[in-house]
Amino acid sequence: MDDRIRAHAETLVGxxxxxxxxxxxxxxxxxxxxxxxxxxxxxxxxxGATLVATYGSDEVSRAxxxxxxxxxxxxxxxxxxxxxxxxxxxxGGGRNTTATADxxxxxxxAYARAREEVREARLATDWVSTVHPTRSLAQAAGxxxxxxxxxxxxxxxxxxxxxxxxxxxxxDIFDDGxxxxxxxxxxxxxxSIAGRxxxxxxASVAYDSHNLPSGEVFTAPAGTEGExxxxxxxxxxxxxxxxxxxxxxxxxxxxxxxxxxxDALADLLDTDAGAKRLGELGVGMNxxxxxxxxxxxxxxxxxxxxxxxxxxxxxxxLPDGETGTESAIHTDFITRMGEGSRLVxxxxxxxxxxxxxxxxxxxx
Amino acid sequence: MDDRIRAHAETLVGxxxxxxxxxxxxxxxxxxxxxxxxxxxxxxxxxGATLVATYGSDEVSRAxxxxxxxxxxxxxxxxxxxxxxxxxxxxGGGRNTTATADxxxxxxxAYARAREEVREARLATDWVSTVHPTRSLAQAAGxxxxxxxxxxxxxxxxxxxxxxxxxxxxxDIFDDGxxxxxxxxxxxxxxSIAGRxxxxxxASVAYDSHNLPSGEVFTAPAGTEGExxxxxxxxxxxxxxxxxxxxxxxxxxxxxxxxxxxDALADLLDTDAGAKRLGELGVGMNxxxxxxxxxxxxxxxxxxxxxxxxxxxxxxxLPDGETGTESAIHTDFITRMGEGSRLVxxxxxxxxxxxxxxxxxxxx
Numbered sequence: 035m036d037d038r039i040r041a042h043a044e045t046l047v048g049x050x051x052x053x054x055x056x057x058x059x060x061x062x063x064x065x066x067x068x069x070x071x072x073x074x075x076x077x078x079x080x081x082g083a084t085l086v087a088t089y090g091s092d093e094v095s096r097a098x099x100x101x102x103x104x105x106x107x108x109x110x111x112x113x114x115x116x117x118x119x120x121x122x123x124x125x126g127g128g129r130n131t132t133a134t135a136d137x138x139x140x141x142x143x144a145y146a147r148a149r150e151e152v153r154e155a156r157l158a159t160d161w162v163s164t165v166h167p168t169r170s171l172a173q174a175a176g177x178x179x180x181x182x183x184x185x186x187x188x189x190x191x192x193x194x195x196x197x198x199x200x201x202x203x204x205x206d207i208f209d210d211g212x213x214x215x216x217x218x219x220x221x222x223x224x225x226s227i228a229g230r231x232x233x234x235x236x237a238s239v240a241y242d243s244h245n246l247p248s249g250e251v252f253t254a255p256a257g258t259e260g261e262x263x264x265x266x267x268x269x270x271x272x273x274x275x276x277x278x279x280x281x282x283x284x285x286x287x288x289x290x291x292x293x294x295x296x297d298a299l300a301d302l303l304d305t306d307a308g309a310k311r312l313g314e315l316g317v318g319m320n321x322x323x324x325x326x327x328x329x330x331x332x333x334x335x336x337x338x339x340x341x342x343x344x345x346x347x348x349x350x351x352l353p354d355g356e357t358g359t360e361s362a363i364h365t366d367f368i369t370r371m372g373e374g375s376r377l378v379x380x381x382x383x384x385x386x387x388x389x390x391x392x393x394x395x396x397x398x
Numbered sequence: 399m400d401d402r403i404r405a406h407a408e409t410l411v412g413x414x415x416x417x418x419x420x421x422x423x424x425x426x427x428x429x430x431x432x433x434x435x436x437x438x439x440x441x442x443x444x445x446g447a448t449l450v451a452t453y454g455s456d457e458v459s460r461a462x463x464x465x466x467x468x469x470x471x472x473x474x475x476x477x478x479x480x481x482x483x484x485x486x487x488x489x490g491g492g493r494n495t496t497a498t499a500d501x502x503x504x505x506x507x508a509y510a511r512a513r514e515e516v517r518e519a520r521l522a523t524d525w526v527s528t529v530h531p532t533r534s535l536a537q538a539a540g541x542x543x544x545x546x547x548x549x550x551x552x553x554x555x556x557x558x559x560x561x562x563x564x565x566x567x568x569x570d571i572f573d574d575g576x577x578x579x580x581x582x583x584x585x586x587x588x589x590s591i592a593g594r595x596x597x598x599x600x601a602s603v604a605y606d607s608h609n610l611p612s613g614e615v616f617t618a619p620a621g622t623e624g625e626x627x628x629x630x631x632x633x634x635x636x637x638x639x640x641x642x643x644x645x646x647x648x649x650x651x652x653x654x655x656x657x658x659x660x661d662a663l664a665d666l667l668d669t670d671a672g673a674k675r676l677g678e679l680g681v682g683m684n685x686x687x688x689x690x691x692x693x694x695x696x697x698x699x700x701x702x703x704x705x706x707x708x709x710x711x712x713x714x715x716l717p718d719g720e721t722g723t724e725s726a727i728h729t730d731f732i733t734r735m736g737e738g739s740r741l742v743x744x745x746x747x748x749x750x751x752x753x754x755x756x757x758x759x760x761x762x
Contacts, residue, residue, distance in 0.1 A: 058475040063453045068429070075458045079465030086476045087453040089427045094439045094451055101443030111422040111482035112450045118475035 035069065038187040042164070043073035046123060047081065049194050050162045050238050050246045055082035057120040060159075062090040066168035067125040074123060086115065090124070092133035099137045099145060106148035116155035127166035131174045135272075160239040164190070164246040165331075175327035188322035189247040189332060197249060198236035201319055203392060204251040204384070208232035211379040214255065214315060216340060218375035220263030220279065225255035225315055230351050242350055249320025249335040254351035254358045255312050255342075258282040262342065266326045266333055266368035273298035278367055286310045287344075302344065308361025314343035314351075316366070317377070317385075326368070334366050338388040340377065341368040399433065402551040406528070407437035410487060411445065413558050414526045414602050414610045419446035421484040424523075426454040430532035431489040438487060450479065454488070456497035463501045463509060470512035480519035491530035495538045499636075524603040528554070528610040529695075539691035552686035553611040553696060561613060562600035565683055567756060568615040568748070572596035575743040578619065578679060580704060582739035584627030584643065589619035589679055594715050606714055613684025613699040618715035618722045619676050619706075622646040626706065630690050630697060630732035637662035642731055650674045651708075666708065672725025678707035678715075680730070681741070681749075690732070698730045702752040704741065705732045 047053045059078055063071040071087065078085050116122065134142075146153075165171065165186065172182035208214075212228040230253045234241050237248035259282055267276045275295035280287050287310040292299045303310050320335040327333065334341045343366045347358030370388075371377065377385040389396045411417045423442055427435040435451065442449050480486065498506070510517075529535065529550065536546035572578075576592040594617045598605050601612035623646055631640045639659035644651050651674040656663045667674050684699040691697065698705045707730045711722030734752075735741065741749040753760045 056471050058473070060475065063455075063458075065432070068455065068457070071453070071455065072457050072461045075462040076465040079462040082467065082469065082471070084471055084473050084475070085458075085462050086473070086479070087455065087458055089435070089451040089453040091427075091432065091435065091451065093432070093436050094427075094449075097436045098439040098443040098449050101440040103446065105446065107420050107446070107448055109422070109448050109450070111424065111448070111479050114478040114482045115450070115475050118478045 035073065036183075038183075038191065039069055039073045042070060042166075042187065042190050043077045045190060045194070046162060046164055046246055047074060047077040050164070051121050051123060051160055052239055053078060053081050053083050053121055057081070057083045058086075058118060059083045059121040059123060060086050060088060060115060060119045062088045062122070062124045064090045064125055064127045064166070065092065065129045066170065067127040067166040070125050070127070070166035074125065083121070086119075090126075092128050092130065096134045096137055099134070099141050102141065104141050104144045106145055109149055109152050113152045113155050116152060116159060119159050122156050122159045122161040124161070124163040125166055126163065127168040127171060129168060129170050131170055162239065162244050162246055171329070175329065177327065182327075185325075185327065188324075189320060189335070190322075192247070192249065192320065192322055194236055194238065197319065198234060198238075198241060200392070201234045201236060201249070201251050204317060204319070204390070205232040205234040207379050207384055208251065208253050213380055215376070215378040216262065217378070218263075218369060218371055219265075221261065221369060223258060223260040223262045223282065225312070226257040227253050227255055227315070229353050229356075230254050230256075231353075233348070233350055245331055247320055247322070247332065247335060249323070249337075250316045250318050252314050252316035252348070252351070254347035255315040256358070257285045258312050259284070262369065264367040264369045266339065266370060267294075267328070268330065268333070268365075268367060269328055270295075270298055270302060270365055275299050285312070302363065302365060305345075305363050306361050308359045309345050309363050311344070311359045311361075312342050313345045313347035313359040313361065313364055314341070314366070316341045316343070318368075330366050333368055336368070338371050339368050340371055341366045343367070399437065402547075402555060403433055403437045405555050406434060406551065407441045409554060409558070410526060410528055410610055411438060411441040414528070415485050415487060415524055416603055417442060417445050417447050417485055421445070421447045422450075422482060423447045423485040423487060424450050424452060424479060424483045426452045426486070426488045428454045428489055428491045428530070429456065429493045430534065431491040431530040434489050434491070434530035438489065447485070450483075454490075456492050456494065460498045460501055463498070463505050466505065468505050468508045470509055473513055473516050477516045477519050480516060480523060483523050486520050486523045486525040488525070488527040489530055490527065491532040491535060493532060493534050495534055526603065526608050526610055535693070539693065541691065546691075549689075549691065552688070553684060553699070554686070556611070556613065556684065556686055558601055561683065562598060562602075562605060564756070565598045565600060565613070565615050568681060568683070568754075569596040569598040571743050571748055572615060572617050577744055579740070579742040580626065581742070582627075582733060582735055583629075585625065585733060587622060587624040587626045587646065589676070590621040591617050591619055591679070593717050593720075594618050594620075595717075597712065597714050609695055611684055611686070611696065611699060613687070613701075614680045614682050616678050616680035616712070616715070618711040619679040620722070621649045622676050623648070626733065628731040628733045630703065630734060631658075631692070632694065632697070632729075632731060633692055634662055634666060634729055639663050649676070666727065666729060669709075669727050670725050672723045673709050673727050675708070675723045675725075676706050677709045677711035677723040677725065677728055678705070678730070680705045680707070682732075694730050697732055700732070702735050703732050704735055705730045707731070
C-alpha cells in the first residue's frame, strides 16, 4: 500500500474527525475507495472505535432510482443508524463521475426530499468528506492517474496545525473588519463584513470544517458593490461557465456575462431572489492545490484565489438571530489573485499580488 | 449484464425475501458482488422498498480487527439499523476466501461475542444469504470462472415453487415417520425422528429457509445406531476431512476413522458432549447442484446426497419445550446415495439408488 494512503487515513481519522475510543463510526465507501477504506479501518481499529461500512455506489443508486416510481417512503432504519453514530466519514472516489447522468432530475429531487431527515442526522455527527484519487476523478481533472494522485496527496497531506494558525490570522482580520475591497484584473468590488464571523476551515471538526482537504477562510458578505470577473472555469450541473462577469449594485447582481455558458449563468441567477446575492466570500489558502481540477472542493481552496458564492450563506458566519442570504443554491465562483491584485480590509492591504502580508515577498 | 444476474436478483428479492412496498432493506455487498448488488437494487426499487447498502469487505474487516486491541465495545448504531430493518440480504462473493486468515482467532471470537446483539437483530429480520459467483469462489471450487458461474446459476435459478411442492412430500413423510434407515456403501444406520418436525428448505423466508440456493429437507434425529461413511470431502476450519467413518451406539459416536484429517475429526468430536451426537438429518434435493465445490452451503443441497450434522439441532425441528442436541458446533458431513443405496422410513423405501419413489426410474 502506498504510504500516502495510510497517511491520508491517519489525517482523516486523527486530525479531521478526532475519533476516540468507543466512538461509533459509519464509513461510506465509494466504488473506487476500497484501498483508503482498508487504511481507515486500521486507523479506527487502533483507536478502539466501532465501525460500520456502507457502500456508496453510484451504479447501485442509479439502478435503484431508475427502477423506483419516485414515491419514496421514510428511511427510518438508515436514520436510526446515523442517530446513534458519533462520526460519519465519507470516502468518495467513484469509477465514473457521470454514473447517475440518466437518472431523471425529479426522481433525484424526490429522493433527496424523502431523505432529508437522514441527511440531518448525518450532519449532526462529526462528519468529514474526503476523496480517494481514482482514474475517474483524474479523467475529470484532465490529468494522468499518477499526476492526479500526487495532486490529491499534496492537497490532503498538509501541516494542518500550522495552516490553521496561519488561517487564524486572516479569520481575526475578517472578524474585526468592516469592509473588504477586492481588486484584480476585471475585478473591483467592495463587500461589507461588519458583524460577521469568519470560519477558519482547517479540515477538522474541531474547526467546524468538514472537508479533507480544506484550507480556506470564509465569511458571509453583504451590500456588495462593483464588478468581478471569475477566471477559473466551473461546471454547474454539467454545464461549463467560463469568465463569468458580474456587476453588483446594492448587494444584487444587475448585469452579467460569460465567455462560455452565459445561459447556464442566467438560469442560475434566475433560481430565486437569493441567487442574485452573495452568500460567501472565501479565500483559498491551501498551497498544496496549485491548479484547478474542475472540482470545486479542491478549486476553491487553491492558494492565491478568492471565491464568491451566489446563494445561501452559512449560519456559522451570521450573528445570532440574523439571517443572511437564503436560496436553494450555493454556487462558488473562483478568481485568481495574480499580478496587480489586492485584498484590502478597512483600507489595509492584506494580500498583494497573491502574497499575504505575513509572507516573504509581500510588498505592502 | 448477464441476464442470469438479473434473474438471480429477482429470485432473491421476490421468491426468497418476499420484499414488499415500503420494506426497509439492508443489503450487504461483498467485495466481488457489485454486479449482483446493482441488479438487486433495481429489483428493490421496482418494489418500492427502501435500501441501505453496507460494504462487506473482508479486507476492511481484517485491517480493522488486526489493529484493534480486542476489547470491543457494543455496536449500538449498527444494532439500531437492524432493529428497524425488515429485510437483510447478504450478497456474498469475495475476492479471496482466505482474506482474514491472519486475524488471530481470539480477536475473531471476541468480535463475534461483542456483536451478538447485532447478529440477533439481523436474524430477527427476513434475512437471506446468497453468493455472487466470483473468481475466488471458482478457485476454491477448483473450477474455471465460466464453469463456476454456470454451476451457481444452475443451483440458484430453479423452479422453486415446484421444488417446494416436491420437497413437501418428503417433509410429510418425515413428519409422520418414526424411524429412518439409511443404507449405502459403508453405511447402515437407523435414526429415530418420532415427534420431530422437518423443514422444507425451499430458499424462501416463507418456508423458514434463509439461503439461496437451498433445496433440502431436514429434521432432528435421535437415538442413532449403526455406521455411516461420508464420501464427499469437507473442510473444517481449513482442515480437509475425507471418507469419515462413524459408528454410533445409543445416539453417540463410539468409533471413528477417516482416510484424511482423522485428527481434525477427533478434535471436532472432542469439542463438547453434543459434538458426538447428531443434530441434523438432511436430504439434498437441488438437482442443479451436480458436484461438490468444497462449499457446504452448496454441497449439502446436492440431489442424491444425504447429510448428517454433528452438534446443535435446529429449534424448528423440535417439539415445544424439548431440547435436541446442544453444542458449540454444527458440522455437516455428506454422503452420496448411489447404486445400491436406500432411504427407508418405517419400513417403506422412499429413495432407492438415489431415485425417489415419485420419480421416473424408481424401482421399489
